[in-house]
Amino acid sequence: MANTKSAKKATRVSARRxxxxxxxxxxMRTFVRKVEEAIASGNQAEAAAALQAAQPELMRGAQKxxxxxxxxxxxxxxxxxRVKALKA
Structure with missing residues (x-):
């Protein structure tokens, strides 16, 4: 258990983060799952649209x-x- 004032604050901040x-x-996982489901269904247009939505989410996760x-x-x-391979 945290004893000092700064350690207690660090615990609160850590919980919040x-x-x-x-x-x-x-x-991020939700967006990736949508892409995977579209790939599994074999719909290339839907998979490409889902990928377009997932890409910024993944990059935002990296940035954060x-x-x-x-x-x-x-x-x-x-x-x-994998989306590109659907075409072939």
Whole structure:
């Protein structure tokens, strides 16, 4: 348990940031899930539209520190490749 005033404040701040980051992660996962569902359905146009919506969400997550920048880029790249493969 935190004893000093600054440690107590750090605990409060950490709890607040954790809640915000949970929401951000959940939001990113939702957008990625929509892309995956569109890919699974085989609808290329719907998958491309879902990817267009998911890409800024993933990059925003990287910018806010929820994801590493390279992780977000990798996820976008892999999703884009899967959407592109639907055409063939």
């Amino acid at each position: 954790t809640e915000i980051n949970k929401n951000r992660v959940s939001r 520190g929820v994801l590493h920048k390279n992780t977000a880029s990798r996820k976008v790249s892999r999703l884009a490749a």
